[in-house]
Amino acid sequence: MTTSNSHQSSSAPYTADKYARRADHHTPNTAQEEEDSYILALHTDPEHHKRVTALRTQYFPPKLNKLSAHIALFRALPGSHLATIEADISAAAEKQQSFPIATGKAYLLGHGVAIDANIPPARGIYNGLKEKWEDFLSKQDKSFKAHYTIQNKVEDGVPQRTLEELQKNFEGSQGQVDGLSLYRYDRGHWRHMRDFMFPR
Secondary structure: OOOOOHHHHOOOOOOHHHHHOOOHHHOOOOOOOOOOEEEEEEEEOHHHHHHHHHHHHHHOOOOOOOOOOOOEEEEEEEHHHHHHHHHHHHHHHHOOOOEEEEOOOEEEOOOOEEEEOOOHHHHHHHHHHHHHHHHHOOOHHHOOOOEEEEEOOOOOOHHHHHHHHHHHHOOOOEEEEEEEEEEEEEOOEEEEEEEEEOOO
């Protein structure tokens, strides 16, 4: 499989500083301003993670790309509830078996491109935790669609070209989801905190 590197050099209409700021719908719904917020993402096997991260590295604007490829279940969990959050994640992981993941179709996503990864077990995990955390979830976290963001914050016309390249050249990737990973948000970076692995 061969793909072009042309999109890496595209100038993005967003600065790294602007991209690092969180919009209101990306902040926890708590009474106080949260000093820290956390992200919960799926943990996948290394080979699958490597393949989808290579795509993100190729197409995401380099100055804005602070993350590897990921599927986030929740993006703004409040630090003031961290103990409860970790206990709930641990309980969910303990009763979850590993399950397969496969990429689906690529599609346009605002100023970028995403790849679908519709996996019912992930939806089940999300729904179970959402029920426990409903009161403090951000607006964004009240819905979930499993996908990999491969490109974002680029100029008009670039996403369509990327989509066409992916439709022509990307053969898809399959792997296993074997746990959940918790990160602390830090101005666009995700600082890894801990993994909650599923039973073997």
